[in-house]
Amino acid sequence: xxxxxxxxxxxxxxxxxxxxxxxxxxxxxxxxxxxxxxxxxxxxxxxxxxxxxxxxxxxxxxxxxxxxxxxxxxxxxxxxxxxxxxxxxxxxxxxxxxxxxxxxxxxxxxxxxxxxxxxxxxxxxxxxxxxxxxxxxxxxxxxxxxxxxxxxxxxxxxxxxxxxxxxxxxxxxxxxxxxxxxxxxxxxxxxxxxxxxxx
Numbered sequence: 161x162x163x164x165x166x167x168x169x170x171x172x173x174x175x176x177x178x179x180x181x182x183x184x185x186x187x188x189x190x191x192x193x194x195x196x197x198x199x200x201x202x203x204x205x206x207x208x209x210x211x212x213x214x215x216x217x218x219x220x221x222x223x224x225x226x227x228x229x230x231x232x233x234x235x236x237x238x239x240x241x242x243x244x245x246x247x248x249x250x251x252x253x254x255x256x257x258x259x260x261x262x263x264x265x266x267x268x269x270x271x272x273x274x275x276x277x278x279x280x281x282x283x284x285x286x287x288x289x290x291x292x293x294x295x296x297x298x299x300x301x302x303x304x305x306x307x308x309x310x311x312x313x314x315x316x317x318x319x320x321x322x323x324x325x326x327x328x329x330x331x332x333x334x335x336x337x338x339x340x341x342x343x344x345x346x347x348x349x350x351x352x353x354x355x356x357x358x359x
Contacts, residue, residue, distance in 0.1 A: 207248040207342030221255040228354035249338040261326035279304035293355040
């Protein structure tokens with residue numbers, strides 16, 4: 161889900177960029193015969209999904225449904241769950257049979273206590289009804305710690321959005337997660353709005 165130009169003039173160096181952008185290295189004044197320096201591209205904050213990210217449609221539950229996922233992300237299958245990852249972001253698609261559509265109350269009773277015991281440093285957020293892809297869903301929002309990076313040993317504080325859909329006896333849990341400070345509102349909206357039921 162910016163550009164910081166390195167200015168060139170005969171006066172003093174331009175002021176440092178805002179704190180949300182990486183500081184530019186001061187440059188010496190140039191004469192009129194010198195070409196201006198190229199603009200420097202800001203690195204996205206950790207976990208930010210690029211605005212130009214492409215998406216592809218992925219079929220799940222034996223073709224019963226499909227959802228858009230970011231193109232090029234790594235994929236891991238584990239039983240009824242499929243996980244797509246790239247750097248610090250993750251999408252988990254899980255399907256199961258269900259007798260009835262979930263409600264905010266039923267998920268508060270069933271899923272939140274389970275998350276509390278399985279997500280490291282779990283912090284409850286909210287459970288609420290919403291509309292996605294033209295249908296009613298329940299959204300569970302919470303925070304938790306990521307797994308420790310095997311190389312750096314770092315642990316990232318993640319924000320989770322779990323969208324729970326229901327159609328013809330099939331429940332879809334679509335869990336989107338990334339660093340709490342990442343701005344992935346638009347990418348997560350693209351994914352959560354892309355669910356299509358085929359039967």
